[in-house]
Amino acid sequence: MDAPTIDTRPSLGTAARSAGGEAGPVKIRTRDVSVFYGDKQALNSVSLDMADRAVTALIGPSGCGKSTFLRCINRMNDTIQGARVDGVIELDGEDINVRSVDPVALRARVGMVFQRPNPFPKSIFENVAYGPRIHGLTSSRSELQDVVEQALRRAGLWNEVADRLEQSGSSLSGGQQQRLVIARAIAVDPEVILMDEPCSALDPIATARIEELIDELRQQYCIVIVTHSMAQAARVSQQTAFFHMGQIVEIGRTDDLFTNPKEQRTLDYITGRFG
Amino acid sequence: MTDRPDIRAAVARRLQQRHAAERRFRLYGMVAIGVAMAFLALLLGRIIEQGHSAFVTHSITLDVPIDAARIDPAYPQGANYDQMVATALAARLNADIQNPEVARDLRDLLSPDMGFQILSRVREDPSLIGQTVTVEAPVGDSADLFFKGEIDRATPQDQRVLSDRQIGWLDQIEAQGLVRAHFNWGLFTRSDSTQPETAGLLGAIVGSALMLMVTALLSIPIGVMAAVYLEEFAPKNRLTETIEININNLAAVPSIIYGLLGLAVFIGWMGLPRSSPLVGGIVLSLMAMPTVIIATRASLKAVPPSIRDAALALGASRTQTVFAHVLPLALPGVMTGAIISMAHALGETAPLLMIGMVSFVPGVPESIVSASSALPTQIFIWENAAEAAFHERTAAAILVLLVFMVIMNAVAIVLRRRLERRW
Numbered sequence: 001m002d003a004p005t006i007d008t009r010p011s012l013g014t015a016a017r018s019a020g021g022e023a024g025p026v027k028i029r030t031r032d033v034s035v036f037y038g039d040k041q042a043l044n045s046v047s048l049d050m051a052d053r054a055v056t057a058l059i060g061p062s063g064c065g066k067s068t069f070l071r072c073i074n075r076m077n078d079t080i081q082g083a084r085v086d087g088v089i090e091l092d093g094e095d096i097n098v099r100s101v102d103p104v105a106l107r108a109r110v111g112m113v114f115q116r117p118n119p120f121p122k123s124i125f126e127n128v129a130y131g132p133r134i135h136g137l138t139s140s141r142s143e144l145q146d147v148v149e150q151a152l153r154r155a156g157l158w159n160e161v162a163d164r165l166e167q168s169g170s171s172l173s174g175g176q177q178q179r180l181v182i183a184r185a186i187a188v189d190p191e192v193i194l195m196d197e198p199c200s201a202l203d204p205i206a207t208a209r210i211e212e213l214i215d216e217l218r219q220q221y222c223i224v225i226v227t228h229s230m231a232q233a234a235r236v237s238q239q240t241a242f243f244h245m246g247q248i249v250e251i252g253r254t255d256d257l258f259t260n261p262k263e264q265r266t267l268d269y270i271t272g273r274f275g
Numbered sequence: 276m277t278d279r280p281d282i283r284a285a286v287a288r289r290l291q292q293r294h295a296a297e298r299r300f301r302l303y304g305m306v307a308i309g310v311a312m313a314f315l316a317l318l319l320g321r322i323i324e325q326g327h328s329a330f331v332t333h334s335i336t337l338d339v340p341i342d343a344a345r346i347d348p349a350y351p352q353g354a355n356y357d358q359m360v361a362t363a364l365a366a367r368l369n370a371d372i373q374n375p376e377v378a379r380d381l382r383d384l385l386s387p388d389m390g391f392q393i394l395s396r397v398r399e400d401p402s403l404i405g406q407t408v409t410v411e412a413p414v415g416d417s418a419d420l421f422f423k424g425e426i427d428r429a430t431p432q433d434q435r436v437l438s439d440r441q442i443g444w445l446d447q448i449e450a451q452g453l454v455r456a457h458f459n460w461g462l463f464t465r466s467d468s469t470q471p472e473t474a475g476l477l478g479a480i481v482g483s484a485l486m487l488m489v490t491a492l493l494s495i496p497i498g499v500m501a502a503v504y505l506e507e508f509a510p511k512n513r514l515t516e517t518i519e520i521n522i523n524n525l526a527a528v529p530s531i532i533y534g535l536l537g538l539a540v541f542i543g544w545m546g547l548p549r550s551s552p553l554v555g556g557i558v559l560s561l562m563a564m565p566t567v568i569i570a571t572r573a574s575l576k577a578v579p580p581s582i583r584d585a586a587l588a589l590g591a592s593r594t595q596t597v598f599a600h601v602l603p604l605a606l607p608g609v610m611t612g613a614i615i616s617m618a619h620a621l622g623e624t625a626p627l628l629m630i631g632m633v634s635f636v637p638g639v640p641e642s643i644v645s646a647s648s649a650l651p652t653q654i655f656i657w658e659n660a661a662e663a664a665f666h667e668r669t670a671a672a673i674l675v676l677l678v679f680m681v682i683m684n685a686v687a688i689v690l691r692r693r694l695e696r697r698w
Contacts (some may be wrong), residue, residue, distance in 0.1 A: 079587055081511050104592050112588035118581035120600060130599075131589045181585070188590060 023238055024052030027192060027222035028073060033087035035068050035077060042068045044246040045087070050239070052191075055214060055223045057233035057254065060243030061274065066226045069243070070194050073224065074110040075103040091192070108135050110192040111185030116201050117177030119169030119184070124161050127169040127180055128152060131188035147187055155183035156213050175206025182213065186221075193217065195225040199232065211236050230270055234258050242266045322677075326670025332459040332472065333422045335385065335448065336411045339363040339393060343405035351397045351404075356390035357382055360410075367451065368444050380441050384448075386472045388412045413461065413472040414454065416664035421445055422454060425663075436663070462671060466639055467648060467656070471664035474657070476672055478639045482552055482632070482647030483621060483679075489556020489643055490563055490620050495613045497560075498567030505568070506575040507597045526565035533562050534629025542630060550631040550646040558630060559620040566619065570612020574605040607694040614687035618680045624651040650676045 028050040035043035043065040050056040058066040068077070075096065077083040089096050096106055108131075119127050128148040131137075138144040148165075152158040157179045161172070169180055178198055185193055195214070199207040214223060214236045227233050233240050233254065240254045242263075250257060250266045261267045268274055339360050346354040361381040365372035372378050389412035396410075397403050413419065417436040420426050422445070432439050448454055465475030509515045537558035541547045547554050578601050586596040602609075627633070633652045640647035648656065650672065657669040 074588060076584070076588060079583070104590050106590075107588055108590035112584075114581060114584060114588075116581060118579075118585040120582065120585060121604065130586075130591075134589070134591050134595055134599075184585075184589065 023054035024222075026050070027052035027092065028224070029088075029090040029093070030069075030072075031088040033069065033072055033085065033089060035065070035072060035086075036084045037080065038082040042246055043072075046243075046246075046248050048241055048248060048251060050222055050224055052222045053219060054239060055218050055225060055237040057237035057240045058224065058226045058243060059228070059230060059233050059240060059269075060249075061269065062228075064243040065246040066241075066243045067196050070112075070196055070224060070226050073192065073194055074107050074112055076107075076112065078103055108188050109190050110194060111188065111190035112194040113178070113181055113185055113196065113198045115197040117174055117181050119172070119177050119180050121168065121170055123166045124152075124169050124172070124180060125165040128184050128187045131184060135188055137188065151183040151187035152180075154186055154217070155179045156209065156216075157183055173206070175202050175209060178202060178206070178210060179213065182210075182217075186217070190221070192222045192224065195223065197226050197228060200228060207232070230258070242269060244269070319677075322670050322673050325667055326672075326674045328423050328425070329462065329667040329671035330459050331423070331456055332461065333414045333419050334411050334455050334457065335389075335414050335453050336409065336455065337363050337367075337389070337453065338407050338409050339389075340407045341393065341397065341404050346397070346404050348401055348404060351401070352394055354394075356393045357385070357387060359393070360385055360389045364448075367453070368447050370444065380438065381444070384415050384418045384441060384444065386413045386415050386470060388470070388473045411455075416471040416662055417441075418445055419472055420664055422449070422456065462668070462675075467635060467637055467653065469635075471660070471662045471668060474665070474668060476650070476653060476675055478636055479648045479650045479653035479672070480675070481639050482555075482636075483649040483651075485552035485640060485643050485647065486555040486559060486649055487617055487621055489553055490560040491613070491617055493557065494560035494563040494567050494616070494620075498564045498613075499571050499609060501564075502568045502571035502575065503597060503602065506572045507601065508593065522565050522568050526569060529625075530562055530623055531625040531629060533558050534626030536561070537626060537630045548644050548646070550634050550636070550648075551644045552640060552647050552649075553643040554630050555627055555632055555647075555649060556643065558626045559623055562623065562626065563616040563620045566616035567609075567613050570616070571605065571609045574608025574612070575601060577608065578604045607691045610694070611687045611691045614683055614690070618683040618687075621683070622651055622676065622680060624655060627652045628655070650679070 026049045030049070031047045033043060033046045034041065046065070046069055048056075048069075058069065060066050071077045072085050072089055073091075073096075075085075077085055085097060091106070091109065094101070120130065122130075125148055128151050129144055132144060132147050138147055149158060149162075152161060157176060160176060161167075161180075169177065172180060178201075182193075182198075198214075199210050202210065211232065214225065217223060218236075225233075225237065237254045239251070240257045241251045242249045242257065242261075242265075244265055250261060250263045252262070257266065258270055261270060337360065340363060342359055342362075345359065358378065361378050362372050364370075364381055364385065365377070368381075370377050370381060372381070389410055392410045392412055393408060396408055414422065417426070418441075421437055421442065426435055426437055426442075428442060437445070461473060462475050463480070464477055465473055466478030468474040505515060505519065537554055541554045541557055542549045547557075582600050582604065583596055586600045587593075591599065627649055632647065632649055633656055634646060634648070635656065636646050636648050654669055654672045654676065657665045657672060
């Protein structure tokens with residue numbers, strides 16, 4: 001079964017926010033993905049295409065499987081004892097679940113940002129430098145410094161931390177920590193960035209900054225974001241998938257899905273009748 | 276606000292009960308701590324009261340003429356220097372040295388150490404024969420006890436170690452200013468001896484240090500690595516569960532069993548030298564390892580999973596994640612556990628009894644394979660000795676052991692404070 005083809009071009013309604021770039025071709029293609037934690041099925045036959053240079057939002061009530069789905073894309077479910085993933089997940093047309101794909105190499109291509117900011121208890125510089133260092137992306141100290149600076153600039157954090165790179169990453173505020181973590185993810189030059197409720201621990205101002213950042217990053221990356229905030233999904237994404245009970249109920253262009261949902265359950269959820 | 280007075284009254288009554296219960300509980304807590312402190316104070320007080328006198332000792336300074344007629348210069352160790360010392364002392368006390376009983380009683384007041392000192396001086400410089408040398412040596416154990424006031428003159432003569440005549444001599448010696456009280460450095464610079472006044476802890480301290488070194492080198496790396504593997508890499512299945520249960524059980528096995536194991540396997544089967552710090556260290560490391568593993572696993576578990584996720588999501592391998600992020604964060608806990616298990620090992624006695632570390636070893640062990648005693652077994656040996664002067668030394672040795680343990684535990688606390696990081 002094929003997923004419905006979705007037009008992920010930025011809608012006119014969000015034109016002001018998405019000045020740069022058309023959505024690209026399909027970056028991640030998933031078919032009939034099911035996930036089991038032991039005997040419990042967390043995800044049931046999910047098929048979803050995610051476009052390059054676009055933001056795909058996954059919404060749905062707690063426990064509906066959206067984070068589980070997200071963790072399939074960089075194979076973080078491998079780290080959970082007893083987790084089993086069925087179905088096909090392709091990145092640029094290559095199946096990522098075959099034996100020949102090293103999850104460590106995959107995660108260099110697919111970065112991830114978590115719900116709570118989780119900087120390493122090291123300096124700001126070391127936080128960002130760690131990824132390039134383990135992957136051997138730089139050959140000299142000055143090159144590494146350039147990479148760190150570029151990543152921090154793109155994460156919009158450079159001006160705030162340029163003079164205190166040696167301070168501990170945990171000395172930053174929550175919003176800054178989350179941007180530091182985003183800088184850490186983009187420092188290894190990934191193709192996809194997965195975000196698992198990146199703003200749920202942040203105040204509205206920090207949230208707004210992260211959303212701006214997501215909008216900028218969209219021009220280079222395929223971004224998949226899990227969010228509980230429907231307003232956030234509407235603001236930052238071009239495509240939205242509504243998950244419920246481990247299944248996708250509806251996929252659509254974000255403005256269509258929020259203004260004109262086809263499914264009753266979607267309507268109930270986005271109007272706050274459950275969830 | 277409710278306007279029903281019955282409810283208000285019920286709440287007030289209940290509130291009083293609740294406050295009373297809380298006060299009662301606090302009282303129980305304070306009583307429990309008070310009892311514990313009282314026992315600790317009693318224990319420490321008793322040991323200090325018994326042992327403090329061992330840190331002071333009395334020395335006597337004598338001019339001893341070396342009688343050339345009694346020494347064969349070709350074989351100086353054959354001469355009876357104790358007799359020369361006794362003669363010199365008799366001369367000062369106007370005692371009749373020709374009387375063998377007097378000579379014996381006089382020798383009892385002195386330590387054979389004085390004779391040994393003269394012998395070594397003579398061997399170094401044979402020209403001293405026929406001259407007079409000044410030597411300072413500890414007084415005999417009974418005389419030392421007398422100067423410390425631990426021998427009561429009122430006790431009938433046949434019930435004390437010194438006769439009335441000997442006490443009279445000691446009074447004279449003291450009046451002549453030959454005796455000096457000073458800190459008992461010998462306790463730390465000498466090793467075990469059959470004479471209490473020259474017995475020290477150096478051999479035992481060195482033995483314990485060598486043994487702890489072996490224990491630390493074996494149990495910490497192996498224990499930490501085992502814990503890291505079990506916690507971070509091993510699949511959670513029946514086998515690893517069984518291993519985990521067995522490790523917890525091993526931590527509770529009576530220590531004497533480890534001693535028997537060491538005796539049978541390391542000494543009997545592998546033929547390692549008995550009484551050696553090597554075997555002692557291996558046995559103690561077997562004992563310490565479960566504790567190290569349990570402490571390491573607990574502190575690895577305490578590292579937040581978000582740190583692991585962060586590193587893994589960046590593309591770090593399992594090993595990189597563990598060694599670059601998880602283990603450094605767990606290190607304060609690991610070190611605390613390791614040091615505390617070393618402190619336990621330091622005080623462990625029973626397994627050392629089984630592998631022969633209770634033998635009398637008068638010297639300092641030269642290596643981890645030479646015969647040695649250890650601090651706890653030295654305490655055991657001295658406690659079983661007959662001379663009264665060994666009893667104060669037993670208590671002193673306990674104090675030394677306690678000081679080492681307090682130092683180790685303090686280091687553990689300081690390390691934890693220093694290295695602990697908030698995240």
